[in-house]
Amino acid sequence: MGDDSEWMKLPIDQKCEHKIWKARLNGYEEALKLFQKIEDEKSPEWGKYLGLIKKFVTDSNAVAQLKGLEAALAFIENAHVAGKTTGEVVSGVVCKVFNQPKARAKELGADICLMYIEIEKAEVVQDELIKGLDNKNPKIVVTCIETLRKALCEFGSKIITLKPVVKVLPKQFESREKAVRDEAKLLAVEIYRWIRDALRAPLQNINSVQLKELEEEWVKLPTGAPKQTRFLRSQQDLKAKFEQQQAAGGDEADGDDDDEAEVAHVDPYELLEAVEILSKLPKDFYEKIEAKKWQERKEALEAVEALTKNPKLESGDYGDLVRALKKVIGKDANVMLVAMAAKCLAGLAAGLRKKFGTYAGLVVPTILEKFKEKKPQVVQSLQEAIDAVFLTTTLQNISEDVLSVMDNKNPSIKQQASLFLARSFRHCTPSMLPKSVLKPFCAAFLKQVNDSAPEVRDAAFEALGTALKVVGEKAVNPFLTDVDKLKLDKIKECADKVELAGKKGGGGGGEKKEKAAAKAPPPVEAPAKQSGPPKKAPPAKAAGPPKKGKPASAQSAKSKKAPDTKEIVETELSPEVCEEKAAAVLPATCMQLLDSANWKERLASMEEFQKAVEQMDKSEMPCQALVKMLAKKPGWKETNFQVMQMKLHIVGLIAQKGSFSKTSALVVLDGLVDKIGDVKCGGKAKEALTAIGEACCLPWTAEQVVSMAFAQKNPKNQAETLNWLANAMKEFGFAGINVKAFINNVKTALAATNPAVRTSAITLLGVMYLYMGAPLRMFFEDEKPALLSQIDAEFEKMQGQSPPAPTRGTKRAGADEEGDAAEEEVDSGAGDIMDLLPRTDISDKITSDMVSKISDKNWKIRKEGLDEVAAVISEAKFIQASIGELPMALKGRLGDSNKLLVQQTLNILQQIATAMGPSLKQHVRNLGIPVVTVLGDSKPNVRAAALSTLNTWVEQTGMKEWLEGEDLSEELKKENPFLRQELLGWLAEKLPTLRTVPTDLMLCVPHLYTCLEDRSGDVRKKAQDALPSFMMHLGYEKMIKAAGKLKPASKDQVVGMLEKARAVMPAKPAVPVKAAASKPASSAPAAKPASGSCTFPLITGVVGKKPPVKAGAKDEEDRSGPIFLLVPNGKEQRIKEEKALKILKWNFITPRDEYVEQLKAQMSTSLAKWLQDELYHFDFQRHVKAIGAMIEHMEPECEAVIGCLDLILKWFTLRFFDTNTSVLMKALEFLKLLFTMLSRKNYQLSDYEASSFIPYLILKVGESKDGVRKDVRAILTMLCKVYAASKVFPFLMEGTKSKNSKQRSECLEELGCLIENFGMNVCQPTPAKALKDIAIHIGDRDTTVRNAALNTVVAAYNTCGDQVFKLIGNLSEKEMSMLEERIKRSAKKTPVVSAKQERPQREHPANPNATFLRKPAQEEVPNKLNQARAQNAHLEQSAPSIPKEFQLDLDVFENNHTCASDIPDLVQHKLDEVLEPVMIPERKIRSVSPHFDDIHNSTASTINFVISQVASGDINTSIQALAQIDEVLRQADKAEAMSGHIDQFLIATFMQLRLIYNTHMADDRLDKKDIFKLYSCIIGNMLSLFSMESLAREASMGVLKDLMHGLITLMLDSRVEDIEDGQQLIRSVNLLVVRVLEKSDQTNILRLSTVLIWTASCWMCTTS
Secondary structure: OHHHHHHHOOOHHHHOOOOOHHHHHHHHHHHHHHHHHOOOOOOHHHHHHOOOHHHHHOOOOHHHHHHHHHHHHHHHHHOOOHHHHHHHHHHHHHHHOOOOOOHHHHHHHHHHHHHHHHOOOHHHHHHHHHHHOOOOOHHHHHHHHHHHHHHHHHHOOOOOOHHHHHHHHHHHHOOOOHHHHHHHHHHHHHHHHHHHHHHOOOOOOOOHHHHHHHHHHHHHOOOOOOOOOOOOHHHHHHHHHHHHHHHOOOOOOHHHHHHHHHHHOOOHHHHOOOEOOHHHOOOOHHHHOOOOOHHHHHHHHHHHHHHHOOOOEOOOOOHHHHHHHHHHHHHOOOHHHHHHHHHHHHHHHHHHHHHHHHHHHHHHHHHHHHOOOOOHHHHHHHHHHHHHHHOOOOHHHHHHHHHHHOOOOOHHHHHHHHHHHHHHHHOOOHHHOOHHHHHHHHHHHHHHOOOOOHHHHHHHHHHHHHHHHHHOHHHHHHHHOOOOHHHHHHHHHHHHHOOOOOOOOOOOOHHHHHHHHHOOHHHHHHHHHHOHHHHHOOOOOOOOHHHHOHHHHHHHHHHHHOHHHOOOOOOOOOHHHHHHHHHHHOOHHHHHHOOOOOHHHHHHHHHHHHHHHHHOOHHHOOHHHHHHHHOOOOHHHOOOHHHHHHHHHHHHHHHHHOOOOHHHHHHHHHHHHHHOOOOOOHHHHHHHHHHHHHHHOHHHHHHHHHHHHHHOOOHHHHHHHHHHHHHHHHHHOOOOOOHHHHHHHHHHHHOOOOHHHHHHHHHHHHHHHHHHOHHHHHHHOOOOHHHHHHHHHHHHHHOOOOOOOOOOOOOOOOHHHHHHHHHHHHHHHHHHHHHHOOOEOOOOOOOHHHHHHHOOOOHHHHHHHHHHHHHHHHHHOOEOOOOOOHHHHHHHHOOOOOHHHHHHHHHHHHHHHHHHHHHHHHHHHHHHHHHHHHOOOOOHHHHHHHHHHHHHHHHHHOOHHHHOOOHHHHHHHOOOHHHHHHHHHHHHHHHHHOOOOOHHHHHHHHHHHHHHOOOOHHHHHHHHHHHHHHHHHHOHHHHHHHHOOOOHHHHHHHHHHHHHHHHOOOOOOOOOHHHHHHHHHHHOHHHOOHHHHHHHHHHHHOOOOOOHHHHHHHHHHHOOOOOEOOOOOHHHHHHHHHHOOOOOOOOOOOOOHHHHHHHHHHHOOOEOHHHHHHHOOOOHHHHHHHHHHHHHHHOOOHHHHHHOHHHHHHHHHHHOOOOOHHHHHHHHHHHHHHHHHHHHOOOOOOHHHHHOOHHHHHHHOOOOOHHHHHHHHHHHHHHHHHOOHHHHHHHHHHHOOOOOHHHHHHHHHHHHHHHHHHOHHHOOOOHHHHHHHHHHHHHOOOHHHHHHHHHHHHHHHHHHOOHHHHHHOOOOHHHHHHHHHHHHHHHHOOHHHHHHHOOOOOOOOOOOOOOOOOOOOHHHHHHHHHHHHHHHHHHHHHOOOOOHHHOOOHHHHHHOHHHHHHHHHHHHOOOHHHHOOOOOOHHHHOOOOOOHHHHOOOHHHHHHHHHHHHOOOOHHHHHHHHHHHHHHHHOHHHHHHHOOOHHHHHHHHHHHHHHHHHHHOOOOOOOHHHHHHHHHHHHHHHHHHOOOHHHHOOOOHHHHHHHHHHHHHHHHOHHHHHOOOHHHHHHHHHHHHHHHHHHOOHHHHHHHHHHHHHHHHHHHHHHO
């Protein structure tokens, strides 16, 4: 009993590991009670037992073990930290519990496993249970299988990953133990419940008797989908829902059915083991397949066919095998062998899936050509083959090949190609069939619906019907405008019959695709009633452009919102009918005088005509009849310009007011084009053409007008037509423009002898460049060098500009349709343009001889072959996607031993990318991925060439194709440090630019984690840089989950890096600006006359030969719209981008070009185009005019001004660096009015706006010109109305550091004003710090600076009395005497007045509300008061809402100046908000002053400055400083800059640790999370520093002693444990101490240890 009494006194945790089993039993019992009592799952008590739980379950005593299992289960259920024990505890359960004879022990063991799954540790549990299946003890195997079955039954297949379970299941059926086989059978039945027939394939090779038994059991299972009955901790909402359903009698909600259906569908392919077949091919396969005897070829194919029956194949190089099979299909005369080869290809495609995509482009053309065979057996095999191949690639990749056979003469090929597309469409979703893909296919189908062969027509109808079913009527209708009703009905009939595929390639995500496809029909049904307009389109003649698709889609969009604005179609009327209709609506006199010989009578007739048209209702206006009356003799040959102008004006009126059709337009267009070049009538002609463009759509109108103009020989008409078109494109936008037709006409114009025509053509090209970009130049490569240089110069002008938002042609469409159109244009615009380029088919020129040369053994011959390829591509310029056998040949050369040939091959691949354009996508798999492999080359120049090639390819293909599939993850898997660092660097650069990425990117994550621990420092660095980019797309949760599979040591390190990456994770790019740019136009219908906003640049820039009067008039008309455009959330987006470092922060000494360009780009969507051109013009007079215009528009457009206030203020900061005084004065005038308006609107500047403007304004307060200084001071005064005075204070303090004495004195004056009017609370960061800095200037050499500093301190004295002497610190005797003298002098008079009279005289501000400024000197009062009175009278009209106590009674002031001292009392009660404690703006942490770099103009001084902030009393300041140092320490090439600063940095760190311990931890107002964050930053910095031995060794012994003292104090601080994750912090400190001892100078460490031991012993002696 004595022994018992000993262990009974022990604490519970010591009992649990006692050597006496009774003690342990007692410990387990008490632990169980304790675990059930603790309510807080995060209690520190749990931490004591973390290392003991494994001993609980592995106790050697059976009785104690049973109780230990109960206690362990309670711990796992209740403790927050239980997840950390998963691996070791479950392993212990499997080995030491599942072999126990007691059923209760096994039951508790299984419960522990299931509880771990419930707390989100399913993967670890599953891994341990599967390892247990390999145990030699059958009892353990049986219990592991049983536990897996229970887990699956309760948690379902979403939680329990079935692939590893199914993989080991067949082995259990082979066990000699019947119990194992029986349990395996039960598990197979349970798995079948969840995945159904997907389980059949993996179990097809088990014993037939067992399979039969399984089949019988499977049949008995209920058909309903199983439901999850136990839920994870994160699924409590599902649990509640499930319990409600149970309570309600088990009724199932529809939504749940959908979820379960999704769960039930598992891809059998994913459960299979891949089989390697390449090594199993017969050794003589390639000889036999070429044999002359068909029997030998058949034997070879039979061998391959047997191998390809394996449902899942191992990836490898199948290129030779695919080429051999392709040759049989294409050239073998024996159709039976063709069918066999097709089956082999189908087997390969089905077994490899996406990995076969590399070879898809190689075999598709051959299969399509072989469809000329008519034998059903062959056709069926070919169909199966091409269908299997399609599932491995995308429609875009094979579209070129399919389209090339759609015009084949053989009807069987055309039929089968269409049927193949129809089958393929069924596997697609609307997103997989964008307009750019659908458009060429629909064009080909429409040709085939008119084919003479009925089977071809039927196939085309089926394909069109399938497309209609998949993407909806809205997407397909634009392509069906010329289809008659019968055919349209047939297409819809076919669409109704189509059944969409439920899944793609048997993929696991098939169910989701089916749902997406199932949602497509509703949009099809909705617009069905509106299908009228497209049907009526054919009667309109010359309707070429609508075939482009864009106008038609616009029309269909319009019809949805405004049926009355749909395209008007009418038949041509006879002259008699026209005359009759016109007579019904026009006065009789008007009709009679239309063709009078007297011009005055004709003019009178036109006036009556105009009045009648103006008064007509739209429904009553016979447009065709009216325009034909206008065309009546003399018609468009009218000789009197006044009559002609009236006619042209009336045409525009009819087009605007009536239902104007293309038929009516064709009547007048010829006449309008004839008059467009007329000096007097040209303007009216252009207006009429614009009106017709709005009525009949610009693309059609423009094409007709341009073709008519170039059918004439009048150069003036041609030039003016091109000018009109350039302007119209800007007004209407570029949607639907028939680029090809215009380019041909532009080429004609460029070749014209008349210089005006050439100039206009170049101007038009400039406008087209805004929309088309660089590809436009490709059309003019063959022009003469001189002309090409002019074109390039015009393009250069347009660079950096964005196309203006359309102001015409958009009003008819609703906002939704506009958004769709804009998005569609963004998606397909570039592709459409590139499609227009004439491309050459070079496949015939890539001869077999050339390919064999490239593969020759002699490097010189290989080089010769490559030279020939380069020559072929250079000659062709633009090539089609089909390049024969070239891809495989070039792929071989990428691995050439001769590095010069590798580089030459890379250059050829760059050539191919530029020449092929977007069609290059289909070669990414077979040529692009091998380029990635070259990144692993040991030679830097080869890697650089490969990287350049990669970037060239991505420009053409985009990133999606590269990220799909396993190719990139396979490359990262290779243990090549060069490959890894280059590839990760490339991904880190590209991923942040993408809005979405394929889910396959997740496959790269495990290899990314491996790279984080790579032996190469460069690889580790690149992997860390790539982490935020991966996290941006995959999300933090997914990446943490993936890290859970790592070993514990690796996991901790990776999780830490993920936390850091999370903090710097970039935001996803915003939607393209183009979509947003269309909104201002639609939201401001009043801006209709803004047509000219596009014309101004053309007139001033290029077309300089126009009559000046006319140009000026046009300018005035052009500038009539709003100049400030309100972009919703535009400012917020810019703030986010600047915070995410996506754009440059507005902080510079002098503005560099990149800042100007950035601002110009940002302004493009917020200001009118003409205003932006003026603002950035090189002529300062244009700036003055622009500011004048801004002043005019400020009041009426105040909301939009506020919306782009940050941009306006930034532009004015640029003007502060100009030397022109007139611009500066005008700018200050605008700013005064601006801040007056902002104050009236009660607007408050944000920190973002203020920090971008105030530092640069303060620069001008030191200007030599009095007028400028006075205006700046007035603006500073007004600033305090719209921005807290306490926030202005730090900017002024920064201004006092200037080298300019005027600036120092003025800033000190302003500081005095702020202190006088707002009290001491305005001083930031603290009054003591601020006044010390101000007092420094009392000793300045400059008299004005000294006086200003003295006046400011006196103002403080008047506010807080003698306390000011404590705040200012120690002054020299001389300075103190000066201060005391000044205080005495100020005390003789009224304190406020006397203080003011000592200061330099100041002008009263223009703003009458600015009552808190000092008053001017007495002699100036009457004059200044008169000025203020005048301005006050002016402002009273515009701002009547000023409270009375804020207004000045100027007469009283003029008569009695002494009452001025009462003014501050009037406003004191209104300053409550200002006097409240103010959060210091983040800006104060690092100066935004332009003089920052003057002070810190070297690396050393910058580091000193940052280190000084580490010890700051402000937590945020310290954290930011530590973050900057950490960034330096993490970059090996920059870390050396810290050399020489180590002691300084460690001292600052120790001071901060002491500050935290003594001050921050004791301050209850501070958030403990912020303190923890600061601790984390300090420890992270220290770990980084002491990882570099060279820097660590610089630490001196004394500094190390202080540091160690601080760290030990931190570890012993009990308050740290109360912080969340405090234990983790202490462990980090332990690690840091070890790192310090390891890496520091060992001599210093030895001395340090001696000192610490001696100190400790002294202390002990003292205390004893």
